[in-house]
Every structure is written in C-alpha cells, then in structure tokens.
Amino acid sequence: MRRRPGIGGLQTHAAARDQFRLLGENVAKIRTDLMKEQLATFRSQLEDFARKHKNDIRKNPAFRSQFHEMCAKVGVDPLASNKGFWAELLGIGDFYYELGVQIVDICLATRAHNGGLINLQELCHLLRQRRKSDRGVVSEDDCLRAISKLKVLGSGFEVISVGKKKLVRSVPTELNKDHNEILELAQAQGFVTVDEVERRLSWSSGRAVDALDTLLDEGLAMIDDGHRDGKRRYWFPCVSPISSLVGVDS
Amino acid sequence: MQKLVDFKLPHFFNYPPYFTLQPVRDTREKQIQLWKELILDYCKTQKIFVIGLEEEFPLFTNHVIERSLTHEARAAFLSALVSEGRAAWMDKGHRKCLILWHRIQDWADILIQFAKDNGLEDGVVTIEEIRSGTESQGTGNLLMLMSYLFVKL
Numbered sequence: 001m002r003r004r005p006g007i008g009g010l011q012t013h014a015a016a017r018d019q020f021r022l023l024g025e026n027v028a029k030i031r032t033d034l035m036k037e038q039l040a041t042f043r044s045q046l047e048d049f050a051r052k053h054k055n056d057i058r059k060n061p062a063f064r065s066q067f068h069e070m071c072a073k074v075g076v077d078p079l080a081s082n083k084g085f086w087a088e089l090l091g092i093g094d095f096y097y098e099l100g101v102q103i104v105d106i107c108l109a110t111r112a113h114n115g116g117l118i119n120l121q122e123l124c125h126l127l128r129q130r131r132k133s134d135r136g137v138v139s140e141d142d143c144l145r146a147i148s149k150l151k152v153l154g155s156g157f158e159v160i161s162v163g164k165k166k167l168v169r170s171v172p173t174e175l176n177k178d179h180n181e182i183l184e185l186a187q188a189q190g191f192v193t194v195d196e197v198e199r200r201l202s203w204s205s206g207r208a209v210d211a212l213d214t215l216l217d218e219g220l221a222m223i224d225d226g227h228r229d230g231k232r233r234y235w236f237p238c239v240s241p242i243s244s245l246v247g248v249d250s
Numbered sequence: 251m252q253k254l255v256d257f258k259l260p261h262f263f264n265y266p267p268y269f270t271l272q273p274v275r276d277t278r279e280k281q282i283q284l285w286k287e288l289i290l291d292y293c294k295t296q297k298i299f300v301i302g303l304e305e306e307f308p309l310f311t312n313h314v315i316e317r318s319l320t321h322e323a324r325a326a327f328l329s330a331l332v333s334e335g336r337a338a339w340m341d342k343g344h345r346k347c348l349i350l351w352h353r354i355q356d357w358a359d360i361l362i363q364f365a366k367d368n369g370l371e372d373g374v375v376t377i378e379e380i381r382s383g384t385e386s387q388g389t390g391n392l393l394m395l396m397s398y399l400f401v402k403l
Contacts, residue, residue, distance in 0.1 A: 112280040113262075191266075219277050222267035226317040235267040 046076065058095075061139030068145065099138065099146035102130055107157075107170035115219030116171030117238035120144075120159070123168055140166075163187050167238055173218050178203075178211040183236060190240030191224065191233040257295060260288060263309075269317035271326055285327040290336060294351035300340070301328065301347045 056063045106126045110118055124140050131138060147168060150157040158169045163184035169175075175183075181201055186192045197208040212234050215221040224233040262268045262284050272278040292298070292309055301307055303324050311318035319327075328347045331337035335353060340346040352360065365371050 112276070115277075216274055216277075219274060222272055222277060222281075223270055224267040224317075225270045226266060228316065233266070235265070237265075240265075 042074070046071075046074075059137060061137055061142060065139060065141040068141070096142070096146045096149055099127070099142060100150050102127055103143065103146055103168075104150065104157075104170075106130070107168065111170065112219075114237040115221075116169065116173065117220050118168050118170070119238055120166040120168055143168075162239075165239065171218075173220075178207065179215055182211055182215065183239060186234070186236045187239045191235040193231050193233055195231065257292060260284065263288070263312060264315055266315050266317050269312070269315075269319055269323070271320070271323040282327055282330045286331055286334075286336070289327060289331065289349065290351050293349040299348060301349060303328070303345050303347065 050057065050067075053063070053067070057067050058064075103123065106123060107116065107118060110126070120140055120143060124138060124143050127138055127143065144159060144166075147157050147159055156170060156172060160167050160169055160175065160180070162180050165187060167183070182192060182197060185197065185200055192212075194205065194208050194212065197203060197212070198205055201208070212221065215234070215236070216223065220238060221234045221236055224235055227233060268281055268284070272281050289301070289309060293301070303321060310324060325344065328337055328339075329344075331349070332339060332347070336350050338348045338350065340348050350357070365373075
C-alpha cells in the first residue's frame with residue numbers, strides 16, 4: 001500500500017532541497033573563486049610575459065603575430081582599447097593606428113592607378129618604403145590587423161582573397177564572383193583576353209565582355225591593344241603592381 | 251636620333267596598357283597626366299624642342315615591351331599639353347609640336363635676364379648671336395623657339 005503524502009514528508013523534502021541549494025551555491029562560489037584566481041594569475045602571467053618580451057613584440061613581426069594569435073586564443077584583444085595596461089606597456093595600439101593612417105594614405109595615393117584595389121604585398125612594400133626608419137618590421141600580418149581596425153570607420157576597407165593572393169579594397173565597389181574569377185585568372189600573367197576568359201572559365205562571350213567592361217569602368221582594368229597578335233588585353237594593375245616592374249635604366 | 255640615356259623612365263613606361271589610349275574617362279585622365287609629365291620632363295632634360303608626330307621619338311616606342319603609341323594617342327597627349335599652354339602646334343595639320351618646357355612667359359624672362367646679364371639691353375642682336383654665342387650656353391636651342399614666337403606675335 002502506497003503511503004500518502006503527509007505534512008512531514010513535504011517538510012523533509014523542502015529541507016532537503018534547501019540543503020542541496022546551499023551546497024550547490026557553495027560549490028559554485030568555490031568554482032568562481034577558483035576561476036577568478038586563475039584568471040588573475042593568468043592576467044599577471046600575461047602581463048609578465050608581455051613585459052618581459054616587450055622588445056621582441058615591438059621589433060619582431062613574427063613574434064608579434066604569434067603573440068596576437070595567443071591572445072586571440074584566450075580571448076584577449078590587445079587592440080581593443082587604447083587605454084589600459086596594453087597600450088601603456090606595449091604601445092601596440094598606437095602602432096596599429098599609425099599603420100592604419102599610413103595604409104589609408106597609400107590606398108588613396110595609388111587609387112588613380114589601381115582603381116582602389118591593391119595587392120597586399122604591394123601595400124606592405126609601399127608601407128615599408130614609407131616607414132624607412134624602421135624598415136622591415138612591418139609584416140603582412142600587421143597590415144591585416146591594422147586594416148581590421150579601420151573597419152570601425154565604416155565600410156570601405158576590406159581584405160578580399162582572390163586565388164592565393166590577398167587584395168585590399170579601399171573603394172565601395174562590390175566585386176561579384178565573376179570579377180573575382182577574372183582577377184584570379186589574371187594573376188598568372190597580369191592580363192587576360194576575352195578569348196582566354198571564355199575558354200578557361202567556359203563562359204559565354206557576353207558574360208566575359210560584360211564582366212570585363214564592369215572592371216574597366218571601375219578603373220580596375222586597363223586595355224592594351226598594342227600586342228602583335230592584335231587581341232585586346234585587359235591588364236589589372238592590382239595584380240601586377242607597377243612599382244615592382246623593373247625600370248629600363250640602361 | 252636621341253637615345254634613352256641618363257633618363258630615369260617612370261615605371262608606367264614598362265606597363266603595356268599605358269600605350270593604348272584608355273576608354274574610361276578617369277583612367278584616361280590619369281594616363282594623360284602621366285604622359286604629359288613624362289614628355290615635359292624628358293624634353294627638358296634632353297633639351298628637345300620639337301616633337302614630330304609621325305617621326306620616331308624615343309618616348310613613343312618601348313622596344314622592351316614591344317609597344318608604341320598610336321598616332322591617336324600621341325595626338326591626345328600633345329593636345330593636352332597644348333591646351334595647358336605647355337606646347338604649341340607649329341602647323342595647321344598638327345604634325346609638329348613645339349614643347350614649351352618653360353612657359354612662354356618664362357622664356358621671355360630668361361631672354362631678358364640673358365640680355366641684362368650680358369649688357370645687351372637696348373641693343374640689337376641677331377638670333378644667331380644668341381643661339382651660338384658662348385654666353386648663351388645652357389639656354390638651349392633658342393632658334394626654333396624664337397622663330398616660332400616671331401611668327402606668332
């Protein structure tokens with residue numbers, strides 16, 4: 001025969017629940033305390049680390065990139081704020097803001113030539129030229145970080161991957177898949193022809209011409225009718241940077 | 251024929267599309283701007299006064315990349331210089347172009363300065379004297395310029 005619930009049973013039950021709750025709170029408290037302690041230790045360790053390797057972080061781009069990677073993994077963003085110990089300790093924020101300003105500068109200066117799309121390598125190269133005083137300490141990784149910080153200024157700066165290369169876009173042009181494929185194709189020689197686009201991508205002639213015309217209108221492409229075979233070539237300054245071409249000095 | 255010696259050519263000179271007149275306005279303006287600067291700079295350092303549109307001219311052909319400017323492109327670049335007062339057509343058919351790497355006003359100043367420096371004020375000299383006189387070394391081939399100026403004025 002089943003016992004019916006009595007007042008005593010209910011009371012015991014409530015008491016047990018209270019006990020459980022108390023115990024649970026205790027455990028949770030111990031856990032958070034432990035976590036806090038761990039975090040504090042971690043923070044001080046990280047600070048110690050940063051302090052100890054301050055010079056390496058500043059001077060060695062590879063080390064800097066690894067440091068950033070490590071910070072990202074544990075959810076710390078040294079660039080998140082210009083205040084606080086990171087900025088005081090490393091001056092990292094200022095470094096990237098400075099890079100950002102210089103990147104904007106270079107993008108604007110080369111826009112007339114490349115239509116606002118620039119190869120990341122080329123950008124780094126120009127950046128290093130500009131920062132002659134400490135040449136060589138800016139890596140592509142640093143460029144990418146600085147560009148990612150420029151996003152807070154609104155749209156405009158973006159890194160797009162075309163094939164193996166990374167291009168930095170400083171104009172609000174929307175490049176669709178067709179354009180990207182053409183740019184990727186152009187990376188081999190710096191130019192494409194309508195024939196080549198049709199053949200390699202199996203497109204209809206209208207599709208190729210249309211995409212190329214858009215790229216032309218955006219100032220990202222230039223035509224070249226001067227080759228012996230008489231076929232029009234479309235050159236893309238963003239994938240074959242002029243500054244890397246060797247001048248004929250002799 | 252002049253050679254491209256001792257002249258630092260800009261990078262764009264080795265980029266093939268700059269030898270084709272660009273159809274898009276913004277790109278073409280940039281292209282014309284670069285060519286204008288190059289032509290003026292080249293003529294100034296090489297002391298060249300006249301460019302013939304149909305003649306060989308070192309800047310109009312780049313043998314390394316096998317490109318040369320079309321007649322249309324040459325005319326476009328020189329016309330741009332003319333419209334800025336940095337060049338003048340010497341004939342109606344626009345076949346010969348006088349490059350004014352000093353503006354006309356500047357040339358006048360140079361002549362006056364030349365006269366002052368040599369005590370020739372209020373005197374008469376022939377063009378030949380100015381041109382071939384030892385005192386005018388460095389002022390370049392003035393004959394072409396002056397004969398043009400006298401016809402014009």
